[in-house]
Amino acid sequence: MKRKYVYLSLEIIAILAVTYPVIWSVYAGTTSGNAPFSCPPLIPCDNNAQPVSTTCTTFCIINIQNAAFSPANINVTQGATLEWVNLDSIAHTSTAVYSGAWNSGVIPPGGHFLLTVNLAPGTYYYQCNVHPFMTGQINVLPAGST
Numbered sequence: 702m703k704r705k706y707v708y709l710s711l712e713i714i715a716i717l718a719v720t721y722p723v724i725w726s727v728y729a730g731t732t733s734g735n736a737p738f739s740c741p742p743l744i745p746c747d748n749n750a751q752p753v754s755t756t757c758t759t760f761c762i763i764n765i766q767n768a769a770f771s772p773a774n775i776n777v778t779q780g781a782t783l784e785w786v787n788l789d790s791i792a793h794t795s796t797a798v799y800s801g802a803w804n805s806g807v808i809p810p811g812g813h814f815l816l817t818v819n820l821a822p823g824t825y826y827y828q829c830n831v832h833p834f835m836t837g838q839i840n841v842l843p844a845g846s847t
């Protein structure tokens with residue numbers, strides 16, 4: 702009889718362990734402002750740690766390949782154009798989160814999306830709406846600052 706309760710509580714703990722990141726993200730997502738990719742405690746996750754590899758001043762391509770944006774974090778001066786190119790065999794999107802600054806809609810395999818960056822300077826987070834684990838970030842710099 703006692704053993705039954707032990708198993709029952711172990712089951713509840715196991716279920717909570719699996720579901721808590723999802724529950725956490727639902728609640729955190731409503732309050733975390735412009736930092737949508739913060740990670741649940743104890744869960745390995747480095748979405749905020751993407752290194753900046755490029756500063757784009759005219760025209761740059763962001764590849765979508767193997768369900769990831771590359772480069773995932775890019776500096777862009779105002780007036781430059783970004784082109785997302787879908788090299789995968791599945792559809793993706795490039796969708797700004799929180800800011801609502803842009804939304805590519807569905808980019809089919811082999812498709813592309815152009816964005817001329819006329820946004821206020823600052824950091825803009827985006828994701829693929831089909832695969833929200835695909836995240837990226839553009840850092841808009843004032844025109845003429847580089």
Ligand SMILES: [Cu+2]
Nearest residue numbers: 793829831832
């Ligand atoms: Cu996707």
